[in-house]
Amino acid sequence: MIRFHLKCDHDHSFESWFQSGDAFDKLARAGMVTCATCGSAKVTKSIMAPAVSTSSQVASPKPLDAALAKMRAAVEKNAAYVGGSFVKQARDMHDGVIPERPIYGEARLDEAKKLVDDGIPVMPLPFIPSKKTN
Known part of the structure; x- marks a missing residue:
């Protein structure tokens, strides 16, 4: 990451x-x-300096890290991980074939772009999800 x-x-x-x-x-x-x-x-991308640790101790989490952890916990608590069937399930929900519910999973870039182009609301997660099911 x-x-x-x-x-x-x-x-x-x-x-x-x-x-x-x-x-x-x-x-x-x-x-x-x-x-x-x-x-x-x-x-x-903006100009940025690399993060360099000046101590052997582990630094406390930064606010962004805490926010990402909170977002990850909320996604994993409130949505079902559907793995590689994400694209099909998102499209089926949009088309009314299956009931809508919060899901997350995996999609290739071209598949995700096609969903967006077809008006199906999806977004990339700013973290790699755990492969859990709810």
């Missing part, structure tokens, strides 16, 4: 976590990285 400092075309700054630099690039090209303030999809 890597945290990037990001900036949109409206000069809003924010941070987000990605699986890798390549993952950010792919998501950004697909328009799936949006500004946390205004929703703009024109987002670029």
Whole structure:
């Protein structure tokens, strides 16, 4: 996981976590990285310095880490992990084939982009989910 400092075309700054630099690039090209303030999809990485530890002790969690942990706990408590069937289940719920419920799972970038293009509301999680079922 890597945290990037990001900036949109409206000069809003924010941070987000990605699986890798390549993952950010792919998501950004697909328009799936949006500004946390205004929703703009024109987002670029800002200049950032690497985090360097000056102590052998583990630092206490930063506010962003705590917020991500809280978000992860809420997602895992209130949604069902559906793994690789995420795309099918999201589409089936949108089409009224199955009842709507909160889910999370896995999708390839092209599959997620197709869901978005078809008006099905999905978003990438800023963390790698545990593979739990509810």
